[in-house]
Amino acid sequence: MSDGSETSTAQPLDEKIIELLRKAKRVSVLTGAGVSAESGIxxxxxxxxxxxxxxxxxxxxxxxxxxxxxxxxxxxxxxxxxxxxARPNRAHEAISLMERYYPEFTVITQNIDGLHHRAGNSTVLELHGNxxxxxxxxxxxxxxxxxxxxxxxxxxxxxxxxxxxxVWFGESLPTDVLDAASRSASECEVMFVVGTSAIVYPAAALPVLTKNSGGCVIEVNLEPTDVTTYADVSLRGRASEVLPELWTAVVNPESFIK
Ligand SMILES: NC(=O)c1ccc[n+]([C@@H]2O[C@H](COP(=O)([O-])OP(=O)(O)OC[C@H]3O[C@@H](n4cnc5c(N)ncnc54)[C@H](O)[C@@H]3O)[C@@H](O)[C@H]2O)c1
Ligand SMILES: [Zn+2]
Structure with missing residues (x-):
């Protein structure tokens, strides 16, 4: 089990994935408590x-x-x-830069802390409320x-x-938010799954929708999860380090060394 001290990627990024991220038009990000952990929550x-x-x-x-x-x-x-x-950390910031880059970009979050809004994202589907x-x-x-x-x-x-x-234990998620999240998951070309243990349903089913619709799933987590078994890429490390590094490779081609 990882103690989170290492940040090396479990599966290195290859040029194909960077190219896909550069050209994609519709991208979604599903986040969990791990994205806010380094903000002290x-x-x-x-x-x-x-x-x-x-x-x-x-x-x-x-x-x-x-x-x-x-x-x-x-x-x-x-x-x-x-x-x-708490303040948004570098992972929230990288996700906010993504929103400016992609024509269609949706954050789907299980967090109730509002940090994605504070980082500057405007399309945030809050599955568990605020x-x-x-x-x-x-x-x-x-x-x-x-x-x-x-x-x-x-x-x-x-x-x-x-x-x-x-949303409390035993309660349903707001239907309109869940419907919008499911649509976004089915229609996106790439879904990032960041800092979630992916054991709380129905949120955990969203990346499966992406995968089944032919999209690419990229996981960022300290540890392997159920998503790791079907993700196209699993990046092991802290979200606040992995995401900015990856985003730099997307927007600065010359910085990406194979
Ligand atoms: N910030 C918040 O609003 C907050 C905080 C705690 C829990 N929750 C609630 O937790 C429930 C869902 O569980 P979950 O999956 O979001 O959380 P979880 O606690 O079940 O899992 C957290 C995941 O994040 C990973 N992680 C921890 N630190 C990380 C880091 N620095 N970088 C990358 N990954 C990291 C862990 O390995 C783990 O897989 C939801 O109901 C959600 O509402 C929200
Ligand atoms: Zn009343």
Whole structure:
């Protein structure tokens, strides 16, 4: 198992892939917690992951929220404070440069931290919601939050308790977002899969759609995952190092040494 200290690529990039990336018109990126790990936001699984320390049943399920909304909000405030301190890292920046290069470019993210927007991306499909939004399940009101709230739990005008607008365990993903993500995955020529353990469905099925539609799948992760078994290229290392290096090879042909 990798401790993430090495950054060498498991499968070196070849000129064919660089050429494909240079000429492609439709590119998508699926990101997970690993893309934000180097911004100081902990991942979900594994040592140091959030669920090694906290009980997800109390904090990230509808039943947990019904039982103790204040506790759930306290926890989300803790995470909001962590996210406020964080900045987009070089992986987010490389992904934002890609958006300027490709005519059609979509970020599909499982992250709720909003860092892709902060890095400058405009087309971001948030599969699991956003920690900077809350909603009312009674009248479907949606509200943005810019900083941790003074009073929790927040109450809607209709009198119901507002909840974080994120997808919890056992809940379905927003249909419109998932449909747009599936379309993007089926239609793209290349999909990058960055920093996701690819075990949470339906997000994990998206690169399979790309592959089955004849697209190329490029994985970037510290460790092998299920995606590694069918990816065209698997790049092993930190997203903040691998992606900028790869992007330099795409936009500066002379920098790419075979
Ligand atoms: N930043 C966030 O918003 C955030 C944080 C934690 C969890 N989540 C949630 O986690 C769930 C999905 O799991 P997931 O797959 O996104 O996360 P995960 O914790 O299951 O997996 C993280 C993956 O990233 C890899 N990784 C870690 N550091 C990396 C780095 N520097 N460079 C490249 N790869 C790295 C790990 O090897 C692992 O495969 C979603 O429900 C998502 O909402 C989001
Ligand atoms: Zn309401």
């Amino acid at each position: 902990p991942t979900f699984r594994g040592a140091g992951g959030i669920w090694a320390k906290y009980d997800y049943r109390k904090l990230a399920t509808p039943a947990g929220f019904a039982e103790d909304p204040e506790l759930v909000w306290e926890w989300y405030q803790l995470r909001q404070r962590e996210i406020m301190k 920690i900077w939004r809350m909603r009312c399940d009674r009248d479907h009101a949606l509200m943005d939050i810019s900083e941790p709230l003074d009073h929790i739990p927040p109450i809607c005008q209709c009198g119901s308790i507002l909840r974080p607008d994120v």
